Amino acid sequence: MAEISSDVIRGYNDTIILYLLLDGPSYGYEISKRIRTGAEEKYIIKETTLYSAFTRMEKNGYIESFTDEVMSGGKKRTYYRITDSGREYYKAKCEEWQLTKEVIEKFIVKQGEV
Amino acid sequence: MAEISSDVIRGYNDTIILYLLLDGPSYGYEISKRIRTGAEEKYIIKETTLYSAFTRMEKNGYIESFTDEVMSGGKKRTYYRITDSGREYYKAKCEEWQLTKEVIEKFIVKQGEV
């Protein structure tokens, strides 16, 4: 049974997270679950990957964080909100994806005999 | 102008090379040019990336090398030939690609407003 390529996802984890933040602010644990269900269990993001993506994207100005007052699960939730710059980045990534896909598919054989 | 994502390609350079070797043995410089033209100049593989891919794939048994007797361009050409194991790997990668693409596209908005 084929697995997702984490080397492809590599370039798109940030994009996936930003997509989910378009609906409004969210936090690690929830994003993680929404990725899993959104991908129909075919892709489960690793916690470390997810949280390091948050740190990186905040540094780059694509998202902003704010902390919940209430404790949830023994920790304070850190929420993230997408910025305008994040929206632009997301858009650019979507365009890039179309191009990248086209290129790769010139070298991929669908179902045919190899 | 959007550029190809080298973080996506990362997982597929090996696959692209193997695809080109399906036609018969070839060598670095030629593969490089065939990638560039095959991708309509939208993707140009870096030499270091290409040659390190050869080394890796030979180690993994996906390709075999043999050296040309004749000198070409001041160096002896090293040809590579795909193995059965390489063909299997290529096939698996093609299937993986379909799945990965599906997953990513659940989080990508086409042309729509963001």
Add this chain to the structure above:
DNA sequence: CTGTCGTACTACGGCTGTCGTAGTAGAATA
């Protein structure tokens, strides 16, 4: 009342593949 599961993270270090830079070497072209 003790242990496991779920929530919600943080820290650290290793690995892989890509990439920049640089060098070698001969033939061909200007």
Add this chain to the structure above:
DNA sequence: TATTCTACTACGACAGCCGTAGTACGACAG
């Protein structure tokens, strides 16, 4: 005589993913 093209090789840096582990609280089962 110099640049371009061919055909590589070596070295080291870097980014992002991932395994492992630890912290901390509530809820629920046995």
